[in-house]
Amino acid sequence: xxxxxxxxxxxxxxxxxxxxxxxxxxxxxxxxxxxxxxxxxxxxxxxxxxxxxxxxxxxxxxxxxxxxxxxxxxxxxxxxxxxxxxxxxxxxxxxxxxxxxxxxxxxxxxxxxxxxxxxxxxxxxxxxxxxxxxxxxxxxxxxxxxxxxxxxxxxxxxxxxxxxxxxxxxxxxxxxxxxxxxxxxxxxxxxxxxxxxxxxxxxxxxxxxxxxxxxxxx
Amino acid sequence: xxxxxxxxxxxxxxxxxxxxxxxxxxxxxxxxxxxxxxxxxxxxxxxxxxxxxxxxxxxxxxxxxxxxxxxxxxxxxxxxxxxxxxxxxxxxxxxxxxxxxxxxxxxxxxxxxxxxxxxxxxxxxxxxxxxxxxxxxxxxxxxxxxxxxxxxxxxxxxxxxxxxxxxxxxxxxxxxxxxxxxxxxxxxxxxxxxxxxxxxxxxxxxxxxxxxxxxxxxxxxxxxxxxxxx
Numbered sequence: 001x002x003x004x005x006x007x008x009x010x011x012x013x014x015x016x017x018x019x020x021x022x023x024x025x026x027x028x029x030x031x032x033x034x035x036x037x038x039x040x041x042x043x044x045x046x047x048x049x050x051x052x053x054x055x056x057x058x059x060x061x062x063x064x065x066x067x068x069x070x071x072x073x074x075x076x077x078x079x080x081x082x083x084x085x086x087x088x089x090x091x092x093x094x095x096x097x098x099x100x101x102x103x104x105x106x107x108x109x110x111x112x113x114x115x116x117x118x119x120x121x122x123x124x125x126x127x128x129x130x131x132x133x134x135x136x137x138x139x140x141x142x143x144x145x146x147x148x149x150x151x152x153x154x155x156x157x158x159x160x161x162x163x164x165x166x167x168x169x170x171x172x173x174x175x176x177x178x179x180x181x182x183x184x185x186x187x188x189x190x191x192x193x194x195x196x197x198x199x200x201x202x203x204x205x206x207x208x209x210x211x212x213x214x215x216x217x218x
Numbered sequence: 219x220x221x222x223x224x225x226x227x228x229x230x231x232x233x234x235x236x237x238x239x240x241x242x243x244x245x246x247x248x249x250x251x252x253x254x255x256x257x258x259x260x261x262x263x264x265x266x267x268x269x270x271x272x273x274x275x276x277x278x279x280x281x282x283x284x285x286x287x288x289x290x291x292x293x294x295x296x297x298x299x300x301x302x303x304x305x306x307x308x309x310x311x312x313x314x315x316x317x318x319x320x321x322x323x324x325x326x327x328x329x330x331x332x333x334x335x336x337x338x339x340x341x342x343x344x345x346x347x348x349x350x351x352x353x354x355x356x357x358x359x360x361x362x363x364x365x366x367x368x369x370x371x372x373x374x375x376x377x378x379x380x381x382x383x384x385x386x387x388x389x390x391x392x393x394x395x396x397x398x399x400x401x402x403x404x405x406x407x408x409x410x411x412x413x414x415x416x417x418x419x420x421x422x423x424x425x426x427x428x429x430x431x432x433x434x435x436x437x438x439x440x441x442x443x444x445x446x447x448x
Contacts, residue, residue, distance in 0.1 A: 047318060048244040049388045056447040064247060064439035065389040071245035071442040082387055084394035086326040089319030123306060124297030131319030134338035165342035
C-alpha cells in the first residue's frame, strides 16, 4: 500500500538528528514537525525570519506579526529568535541549516529538481526554494511517486523549469525511499506491501537495487 | 534636522511617475500599510516596486496593481494575488522573479555599498541566464548585483524621532535591509517615541538609514492564513 502524506512525513522524521536545524517546506514537509521524536532537540527555521517555530497558536494568541514562510500564524518555542531576511538566508547560504525538506514536481537521478514553475500556467515565483536547494548540505524531497495523472515524477531529465541542479540527496515518496548516488537512483526502502517491480515501473529512470530491499519501519 | 513628518501623504508627496520603491513586508506581515494607501491616493504610475510579495487582491501592494500604478515588479513570490498573476501571464506588467535570499542580499548589499557578489542560488536554472558564473572551491556561483531604490517604505513596531527602529517578531523580514537601501527611506511605526526612550541595545535599524518617520494609524494587519491549534 502506498503511504499517506502523514506516513511520508513520519518516515522523513527518522532522518532527523539531535541538534539539527531544519527548514521544512510547504505541504507534506510541514507535517514532519508532528513526528519529531520526543526528547530530540530539533530547531525549525522559517526563512521569513524565525528560528524555533512552535505549534499553531490558540485562537486567543493569534498574532499577525508572527507567521511562518507559508504565511500561516504560528508561535515560537523557548529559545527562539527573530531576525531579518538577509540574516535568515545567511543561515541557509552559509550552510548552517542541517536539513531541508521540500516538495517537487520532478526530481532526476542526478539530483536536479523542478518545483516552482509551470510555464503559461503557474508562475508564482520561486520564493526561497532556489536558495535552499543551492545551499543546504542535505536535501530531502517529500513527494508522491507519480503525479495525479499517474506520470512518474522521478526521471532522467526534468521537463519543467529547474529549481536547482545536483542538489537532492534523498527522496521519500509514498512508495519508496530512494537515495541519489553518483550512479543514479538507489532504492533503500519500499513502502509496506509495495513491490520492487511496482517502484521500478513507476520510475522513469534506472534504479540501482542491491540485495533484498526492506520495508519502511513506520 | 527633524525627521518627523505628520503623515503618509506628506511622506509621498514628492514621488514621481517611474520611480523605484522598495516595500518591506513578507506576505501581509510587516507591510507599510499607511504608505501603500498614500501612494495609492497620490496616484503615481509606472512605478518599479521591489517587494518580496505582491500583496493580495485589493490589499497591500495588490491595491497599486489593481489601479495599474506598477510598471515593473521585482519579487520572489507572487502566488497570493490572482490579478497580479493575470497581469503577469498576459504581459501587462514586467516581472523580475528573484530567489528570496538573493533578493534580500541584493538589497542588503545595495544599502551596504557592495555593487555585486556571488551566490549559488539559481545556478543551472533560468535565473542564471545572462549572468556571469564563476567557480569557487569547486562549486559554481552566479554574480548578482546590489540594488538600491529611489524610496524605501518600511514599517516598524517602535521608532524614535532620530529614526531608530525596532521590529516585532517576524514583521522585520525585508524591512531592515530595505531601510538601508532607500535613497530616501520613510518609516511608519506603530509607536513613535522621543529620542532616548528606546533601549539602544535593542535597535534593529540605526536612525542613520531613515530620512523620514511618522506615527502610522489604523493598522489592519490582515492575516493571510489564520491557522490555530485546538
